[in-house]
Amino acid sequence: MNNHEDIYEWISRYNEGDLKGEDLKRFLQILASDPEIRADTELDRELTEFFKDRDLLEFLNVLDQVKRNKRQGFGLNCLLLAALLIILVSISGFWAYMNPLRTGHPRIRESVVVTTDVESTQSQGKIEPILRKSPGYPEILIGSDIKDLNLLAANFQPLNYMEGMVGIVTRTGQFNLLSPENMVMLVPGDTIQFHWKNSGETDPSFEVINNRGEIIVSREVIAGGSLTLPTHSWKEGLYYWKFLLQENLVSVGKITIKR
Amino acid sequence: MRPFSDSKIIDGIVNKRPEVIHFMYKDYFPLILALVEKNSGTLQDAQDIFQEGQMALYLRCRDHELVLNCALRSYFYSICRNLWLQRLEKKYRLVYEPDLLVNESVAKYITKESITREQKLVRHRIFWKHFNQLPEDCQKVFLMYFDKVPFKEVAEKLGFTDENYAKVRKYLCKKLLIKRIKKDPEYPNCVDHE
Numbered sequence: 001m002n003n004h005e006d007i008y009e010w011i012s013r014y015n016e017g018d019l020k021g022e023d024l025k026r027f028l029q030i031l032a033s034d035p036e037i038r039a040d041t042e043l044d045r046e047l048t049e050f051f052k053d054r055d056l057l058e059f060l061n062v063l064d065q066v067k068r069n070k071r072q073g074f075g076l077n078c079l080l081l082a083a084l085l086i087i088l089v090s091i092s093g094f095w096a097y098m099n100p101l102r103t104g105h106p107r108i109r110e111s112v113v114v115t116t117d118v119e120s121t122q123s124q125g126k127i128e129p130i131l132r133k134s135p136g137y138p139e140i141l142i143g144s145d146i147k148d149l150n151l152l153a154a155n156f157q158p159l160n161y162m163e164g165m166v167g168i169v170t171r172t173g174q175f176n177l178l179s180p181e182n183m184v185m186l187v188p189g190d191t192i193q194f195h196w197k198n199s200g201e202t203d204p205s206f207e208v209i210n211n212r213g214e215i216i217v218s219r220e221v222i223a224g225g226s227l228t229l230p231t232h233s234w235k236e237g238l239y240y241w242k243f244l245l246q247e248n249l250v251s252v253g254k255i256t257i258k259r
Numbered sequence: 260m261r262p263f264s265d266s267k268i269i270d271g272i273v274n275k276r277p278e279v280i281h282f283m284y285k286d287y288f289p290l291i292l293a294l295v296e297k298n299s300g301t302l303q304d305a306q307d308i309f310q311e312g313q314m315a316l317y318l319r320c321r322d323h324e325l326v327l328n329c330a331l332r333s334y335f336y337s338i339c340r341n342l343w344l345q346r347l348e349k350k351y352r353l354v355y356e357p358d359l360l361v362n363e364s365v366a367k368y369i370t371k372e373s374i375t376r377e378q379k380l381v382r383h384r385i386f387w388k389h390f391n392q393l394p395e396d397c398q399k400v401f402l403m404y405f406d407k408v409p410f411k412e413v414a415e416k417l418g419f420t421d422e423n424y425a426k427v428r429k430y431l432c433k434k435l436l437i438k439r440i441k442k443d444p445e446y447p448n449c450v451d452h453e
Contacts, residue, residue: 008430008433008434008437009430012430012433039450040437043437043440043441043450044433044437046382046386047386047433047436047437047440048405050383050386051401051402051405052405054405054406055321056314056317056318056383057387057402058275059272059275059313059314059317060314060387062275062276062277062280063280063310063313064391065277066277066280066281066284067284069277069281070281070284
């Protein structure tokens with residue numbers, strides 16, 4: 001044995017019974033004195049025994065095959081599932097596109113809301129709906145949802161994103177709403193008066209939206225400190241008003257119109 | 260999948276029937292996974308324990324050592340449970356060795372004989388894992404060598420230059436396998452140290 005590399009050859013030959021004579025004698029001496037060589041010899045012996053047990057190897061091979069097939073099957077199942085999902089999404093998308101009136105929540109083909117601008121129409125003696133783009137407000141569907149306008153109860157459904165803001169007042173140093181309270185109850189046909197003090201340089205703008213997020217009144221600039229708003233054209237229901245200074249919200253309130 | 264009776268499963272294991280092995284994976288593996296995961300183990304631990312359990316069951320069936328006093332499912336579960344407890348005990352012993360000198364070990368129910376037997380299963384699983392990761396020609400050389408195929412024929416079949424190269428190849432492959440096994444982090448835990 002010339003170097004440590006060759007010890008593996010000796011171990012192998014020893015375990016196979018091929019190591020004889022002087023080589024065997026020398027190897028046994030090494031084995032007795034070196035625990036690492038003893039451990040390697042034991043490992044080699046056990047490996048030989050393991051590889052000779054062809055039944056066990058075949059069994060392990062079958063286990064591996066089943067595991068592999070299982071993984072492939074899982075992969076295939078995932079692919080099938082993904083394909084099925086794509087088909088379902090495509091079908092439902094196509095179906096929803098073709099049947100806009102059947103969707104359960106607002107969807108819109110273009111960003112348009114039905115708005116009744118009281119000011120602009122009142123002078124002409126009739127109220128005409130005006131189609132207006134409404135950026136920043138939830139889009140609503142013209143179609144099936146418009147039918148819901150006829151349901152009285154639907155008019156009192158709170159508008160979540162506005163409800164949380166009722167009563168807020170910001171920039172109190174600059175803008176101070178004197179009246180009304182932030183929650184007002186009216187009967188149809190009443191008028192409502194707003195009074196405020198504004199020490200800022202810019203005048204506030206004013207909006208009223210209904211409980212569907214539709215703007216029904218919009219005043220770009222209000223100078224003077226008061227505003228009288230007739231509500232005779234408003235249906236019974238819930239409305240929210242808001243004052244804005246340079247497009248920033250400064251005051252929000254709620255109007256309920258009910259017989 | 261139609262369930263197999265216990266005797267059909269035992270017969271299927273002895274005869275290495277893939278459909279029975281597949282059934283075991285489907286039916287038994289969730290139990291073992293739950294056992295292992297409940298006791299701070301991972302999916303990989305569960306897979307290892309499951310494979311060792313199957314090897315143990317196969318060897319007991321093949322060597323006619325199987326004495327079944329309960330459902331096979333329960334029997335297999337107890338094999339895997341013991342394997343997992345031993346592994347936990349080993350882990351516990353490594354961490355809490357000083358405590359074990361004064362307190363009763365959790366291993367009181369595990370005999371030396373069973374430890375040796377289960378350790379052998381772990382070693383065999385490790386052997387098989389590393390054998391599968393050897394280059395293909397190495398695997399073939401091994402299998403042909405242990406089938407007592409003459410080196411000359413091995414060289415011819417595997418396209419080696421001559422039988423001497425086949426011998427060298429077998430030697431190098433075995434060396435590689437031993438090196439990888441010894442490097443396996445699990446290996447030191449499943450051998451008796453002197």
